[in-house]
Every structure is written in C-alpha cells, then in structure tokens.
Amino acid sequence: MTQHLAAPAAPASGTRTDWWRDAVIYQVYPRSFADGNGDGMGDLEGVRARLPHLKDLGVDAVWLSPFYASPQADAGYDVADYRAIDPMFGTLHDADAVIREAHALGLRIIVDLVPNHSSDRHDWFRRALADGPGSPLRERYHFRPGKGQDGELPPNDWESIFGGPAWTRTIDPDGTPGDWYLHLFAPEQPDFNWEHPAVRDEFRSILRFWLDMGVDGFRVDVAHGLVKAEGLPDIGRHDQLKLLGNDTMPFFDQDGVHEIYRSWRQVLSEYAGDRVLVAEAWTPTVERTAHYVRPDEMHQAFNFQYLGTHWDAAELREVIDSSLAAMRPVGAPATWVLSNHDVTRHATRFANPPGLGTQLRTPGDRALGLRRARAATLLMLALPGSAYVYQGEELGLPDVTDLPDEARQDPSFHRAQGQDGFRDGCRVPIPWTVDGPSYGFGTGGSWLPQPDGWGELSVQAQTGDPTSTLELYRAALRTRRTQPGLGAGDDLEWTDAPAGVLAFRRAEFACTANTTGTPVRIAAPGRMLLASGPVEVTGGEVELPADTTVWWAV
Known part of the structure; x- marks a missing residue:
C-alpha cells in the first residue's frame, strides 16, 4: 500500500541556487553500501547510518541507485512499483528517514528513475x-x-x-x-511505449510523488532510449559495442526524447529548492549529449566520453576541450566521472594496458593502478563543473576480478554476446572496518563475496593516515570548497608542459598531471596545495613523479 509522508525540509544549504554546477555527487549502490539488518544485503537503514561518512568526506549530494519494489532481475533496474520500496531495502519510512537525515547534514538526495522500461511484474x-x-x-x-x-x-x-x-x-x-x-535489456524489462499519453502522465505523477517526499532530483536511467524511430526499422548490422550508444541507432538518442524532458523540467519548476535532472545518455558524440542539457531540459548529463578515456595526456586534453566546448553554448556544466556501478573501477582499469574496454577480468598492476587512480582523481576534481564519485573509490578499491562464476549475478553475464557481464566486480560490498563480519558491511555476511584482506582498505584502516586514498579525497574536497578557481565555470587555460604532462590554470589555481611512467622536471607554478603522491619542491622547481597530479596556489 502506498504511504504518504510529510516532505522533509531542504538541506541547510538549500538557499544556494545552481548548487549542481560544481557539486560533487556520491553514488550509493544500496545493496553494497551498508547492511542495517544483518541479512547480507545493503539497505536504506545502512545508508542512513553511514551518512556521516559522506558528510565527513565532503560531498554535496548522494545519488541512490534503485531501491524500488522489484523482482531484482537486473539489480533493481526492473521496477515493479515506482512508489514503493523493495522489502530487501526497507520501507517508505526508511526512505523518508534517509532524506531527512541527509538534509539535516547538509546533503542532498538524488534518486534513480528508470523510465525506459518496467519489470515484467509491473x-x-x-x-x-x-x-x-x-x-x-x-x-x-x-x-x-x-x-x-x-x-x-x-x-x-x-x-x-x-x-x-x-x-x-x-x-x-x-x-x-x-x-x-x-526489451532492449533483459526479457524481464519490457520497454514502455512513450508515444502513449498514459505513460507520460504516469511518470509526471511519479516525479511529483518523490518530489513531495523531498528528494532533490533524479538520475534518469537510459535517458537516451525512451523514444524509438517510427516503424521500428531494422538495423541491418549487429555490432554490440555500437548498441551502447556509440553509433546512430533507431532506438537510442531520438529527437523525441527532448519533448519529454522539457515537460519534466516544468514539473520540477513547481518545487522550491533547485531540484535537478541528470541524464544517463550514451550518445555518439559529446555534442549530442549537450542536447539533453539545454536550458529548458535537464541540468546535467554524464560525460561517458571522459570515463572511457585512457590515462594519456593527449587523449585527456582532447576530451576535456571537447566537453567544455559542447556544454558552453547551452550554458550547462560539464560533468566528470571515472567509475560507476556499470564499469570496472578505475583503479583496475588504469592498472591494465589501454584498449581492453571498461569491463575487465584481469587485476593488472595494483600499485600502478592505484597511483594512476589517485592522480586521475585530482585531475578530475580540478576541472570546471561537477564531479561524480562512486562508492568505494575514495578507498582506492580495485575491482574484484576473481569472483567465481557461480557467484555472479549480472544478467548480461548469463546471456551470450551482450555486455561483457563483469559488472559484479565493482559491486562487491565495501569495507568499513579492519575486521569483523564482512568488514563492517553488516553482521550477516555479504551478498557478493569480499576478498581476503579487504579490511586493509576499509574506512577505519585509512582514517587518520595522511598517505591514504581516503584522506586524499577528504583533503581534495576540502580544498575544492575553499580554493578560488575550483568548481563551477568553464574557464581553463592550458599552459606549456613537456610531452605527457597536462598543465592548466584556473584563476589563482593551477594543476599539473604527469601521465607518463617517468619523472618530469618542471618549474613550480606556485605554492603546492595537494599532491596525489610524494612530491618535493626545491629551488622553484619540482620533479613531478610518474603518474602524479599536483594542485598549486598561483
């Protein structure tokens, strides 16, 4: 039965407008974040109990992956009831408690919305x-x-x-x-027909239901997939990689989706507090992505072109330039993301040779991957716009690449010729404590097996260690809030640097990133604020170590 609850107040910082232009948004994958009732599965009570960690980390908002009533054929992305909480995650009262407590801590809450398809149990x-x-x-x-x-x-x-x-x-x-x-995804996920007025009416009602609950926005799953080309024409070729949005397809990125999002933006404008829409839109180009964030549509769109870029100065510069250039005409912020629940964690991607894709089954060189991941994080957080952090990346977690096949639950793993199906590796429950049942995740084990030694990467183990990845994230987010030149905007001035080094200025801030495997000696552009690894400045020069990023006050 649907329950109606009084909407919680907006967060303490709710008077600030356009907060999303430079927000750092933390993705919580609820089943793997924290288990509040000891059944081995993460839940909303676990999320509520761990909100202080996110406040201490320094993020601005929390995006919750789906927690709706669902048969869980695709980890909750097959929704049976958009106004109910799946019992495995709790109740509507638990959702209300998460929203209220987040707001009390000054955090905003963004929830996942899945409009392309429902569950076959809907x-x-x-x-x-x-x-x-x-x-x-x-x-x-x-x-x-x-x-x-x-x-x-x-x-x-x-x-x-x-x-x-x-x-x-x-x-x-x-x-x-x-x-x-x-069904563009699993057979248990039939696609809605968005030409039907009842579908459009229903989702405007669903938006209002959650806005009334007090959420601050929606991350829209498969935002590019709602409208299909008239007549559902044959493709005539079968390249699964292109099906993910890298080519023009009759079921993705059709112009008709934009009318839908303009109507959604009107719904959000009925509510105070600067609510936001975020598009998960796989498109052929970043210029096509910009169409989703025109002034009367969505506020942000994920920058998947950046996520898929290798740790290479020339590639990174090209994607950064094209991203900023594409967003500038529509007045939208660029977004930057390195990991999420669908791709191998960047600490493992960067540990492997380039060109292996975004779902890997090889651990690679762990030390190299972590060093590059830390450097990539500082680079990302220095760029103009908004950034996304996936749970556990602040701990430097690698993908768990050696999960036994019988433990895997990714539906694409069990279907031939689809996505690689190795997404479970980035979904293993995260460690909170050095030891204990499931390393502090909960008291009843974990739904995916955690590796031995996982506790060495836990929040408890890293807190207070100035060399840890967790403390690097905390320091970076503190600096990002206070340092002039960081955060919102589209300003970025590239400065001269040796091959393989990215160097740019933003007002009184500078960033240098060495993407090569050897140290590079450069002039120090100012006072060092933060570095992803050990760095020494002597006589106005710095030897920038391999795979290292440094922030400077100019």
Missing part, C-alpha cells in the same frame, strides 16, 4: 499479458506480431544490450504463441 504489463491481443494496456508497451508464416520470427532485427534478440514472444491466454514484446 501491474500494467501483467494485465496486458492476461488480457491478451487487442488489450488497450498493450499499447503502453511495444507489442508486435512476429514475422514468418506463423509469426515465429521477431518483428525486427534489434538485439538486446544484454545479448540475444530484443524481443520475446508471449503466450496468449488460450495457451497458443502470441505477439512479441520489445
């Missing part, structure tokens, strides 16, 4: 199946007759992102094979 879809062909409810999804003599072939040649056909055939109420339905 009431609309179950009733559409039960009613059979011709049911008006079927018009809210993409039901189509099959091709072939008896309709035995899918309606078109589209493939699922998770592998296999993007269509599943239904069984009619009389037991005979029936129409097919579209």
Whole structure:
C-alpha cells in the first residue's frame, strides 16, 4: 500500500541556487553500501547510518541507485512499483528517514528513475499479458506480431544490450504463441511505449510523488532510449559495442526524447529548492549529449566520453576541450566521472594496458593502478563543473576480478554476446572496518563475496593516515570548497608542459598531471596545495613523479 509522508525540509544549504554546477555527487549502490539488518544485503537503514561518512568526506549530494519494489532481475533496474520500496531495502519510512537525515547534514538526495522500461511484474504489463491481443494496456508497451508464416520470427532485427534478440514472444491466454514484446535489456524489462499519453502522465505523477517526499532530483536511467524511430526499422548490422550508444541507432538518442524532458523540467519548476535532472545518455558524440542539457531540459548529463578515456595526456586534453566546448553554448556544466556501478573501477582499469574496454577480468598492476587512480582523481576534481564519485573509490578499491562464476549475478553475464557481464566486480560490498563480519558491511555476511584482506582498505584502516586514498579525497574536497578557481565555470587555460604532462590554470589555481611512467622536471607554478603522491619542491622547481597530479596556489 502506498504511504504518504510529510516532505522533509531542504538541506541547510538549500538557499544556494545552481548548487549542481560544481557539486560533487556520491553514488550509493544500496545493496553494497551498508547492511542495517544483518541479512547480507545493503539497505536504506545502512545508508542512513553511514551518512556521516559522506558528510565527513565532503560531498554535496548522494545519488541512490534503485531501491524500488522489484523482482531484482537486473539489480533493481526492473521496477515493479515506482512508489514503493523493495522489502530487501526497507520501507517508505526508511526512505523518508534517509532524506531527512541527509538534509539535516547538509546533503542532498538524488534518486534513480528508470523510465525506459518496467519489470515484467509491473501491474500494467501483467494485465496486458492476461488480457491478451487487442488489450488497450498493450499499447503502453511495444507489442508486435512476429514475422514468418506463423509469426515465429521477431518483428525486427534489434538485439538486446544484454545479448540475444530484443524481443520475446508471449503466450496468449488460450495457451497458443502470441505477439512479441520489445526489451532492449533483459526479457524481464519490457520497454514502455512513450508515444502513449498514459505513460507520460504516469511518470509526471511519479516525479511529483518523490518530489513531495523531498528528494532533490533524479538520475534518469537510459535517458537516451525512451523514444524509438517510427516503424521500428531494422538495423541491418549487429555490432554490440555500437548498441551502447556509440553509433546512430533507431532506438537510442531520438529527437523525441527532448519533448519529454522539457515537460519534466516544468514539473520540477513547481518545487522550491533547485531540484535537478541528470541524464544517463550514451550518445555518439559529446555534442549530442549537450542536447539533453539545454536550458529548458535537464541540468546535467554524464560525460561517458571522459570515463572511457585512457590515462594519456593527449587523449585527456582532447576530451576535456571537447566537453567544455559542447556544454558552453547551452550554458550547462560539464560533468566528470571515472567509475560507476556499470564499469570496472578505475583503479583496475588504469592498472591494465589501454584498449581492453571498461569491463575487465584481469587485476593488472595494483600499485600502478592505484597511483594512476589517485592522480586521475585530482585531475578530475580540478576541472570546471561537477564531479561524480562512486562508492568505494575514495578507498582506492580495485575491482574484484576473481569472483567465481557461480557467484555472479549480472544478467548480461548469463546471456551470450551482450555486455561483457563483469559488472559484479565493482559491486562487491565495501569495507568499513579492519575486521569483523564482512568488514563492517553488516553482521550477516555479504551478498557478493569480499576478498581476503579487504579490511586493509576499509574506512577505519585509512582514517587518520595522511598517505591514504581516503584522506586524499577528504583533503581534495576540502580544498575544492575553499580554493578560488575550483568548481563551477568553464574557464581553463592550458599552459606549456613537456610531452605527457597536462598543465592548466584556473584563476589563482593551477594543476599539473604527469601521465607518463617517468619523472618530469618542471618549474613550480606556485605554492603546492595537494599532491596525489610524494612530491618535493626545491629551488622553484619540482620533479613531478610518474603518474602524479599536483594542485598549486598561483
């Protein structure tokens, strides 16, 4: 039963406008963050209890991955009820407590919204199946007759992102094979038909429900996928990598999505407190991404081009320049992100040779990966705009690359020719304490096995150690708040530097990043504020170690 609760007050800093232009937003993957009831699965009570860690870390907002009622076919991205909490995570009262306590700590809350598809257990879809062909409810999804003599072939040649056909055939109420339905992801995730007015009305209502609960915004899953090309035309080629948004596809990045987001922006404008929309939009170019953040649409869009860039000065500079240039005409902030719940953690990506993709199964050189990850973090936090931090990266966590196959739960792992399916490695529950059950995650084990020695990377082990990755993040976020030139804007002046070194100024701030494997001697541009590793300045010069970033006050 849906419960209605009084909306909690906005955070203490709620009077500030445009907070999202330079916000550092921390992604919580609830099932792996903290377990409050000891059942081995993270939950909202665990999130609430650990909010002080995020306050101490220095982030501005918390993005919560889905916690809605769901059969969990795809870790909650298959939603059965958008207004209810899955019992594995708690109740609406637990969600209310998280929002209220976050606001009391000065943190904002952004929740995931999944509008491209529902669960096949959603009431609309179950009733559409039960009613059979011709049911008006079927018009809210993409039901189509099959091709072939008896309709035995899918309606078109589209493939699922998770592998296999993007269509599943239904069984009619009389037991005979029936129409097919579209699912760009798992068969348990049927795509909505966003041409239907009932779908549009429903999601505007869902937005208001959570805004009334007090959330500060929404991260929109598969924001580029809602509208499909008229007639659902065949693709004629099958390159799974291109299906992720690197090429023009009839089911991704259609111009019709922008009308939807303009109507959502109007809903948010009904509420005080500068609420935000954030697009997960895989597009062929960063210029196409900019379309989602025009002044009357969303506020931010994830910069996946930056996430996929190698630790290479020339590549990084090109993506930074193109990102800032694309956002400038629409007046939106650039966003920067290195890790999330769908890709191998950057401490492991950078530990491996370039060109292996974003889902790896090899640990690589752990020391090298951590050194580069720390340097990449300082570089990211120095760039103009907003930054995203994925839970555990502040601990320098690597991916767990040796999970046994029988422990894996990523649905794409179990379907041929889809995504690599190794996302579980970045979803292993994070360590809070040096020892104890599941290293402080909870008292009842963890839903994915944690590696031996995980406690050595825990919050407890790193707190107070000036050389730890956790203290580096804390220091960087403190400095980011107080140092002139950091944060919002689109200003960045590149300065001369040796090959393999990035050097730029922003007002009274400078950053130098050595992406090479050897030390480089340069003139110190000012007073050193922070470094990702040991650095010594002598006589106005600095020997910048390999894979090291330094912040300077000019």
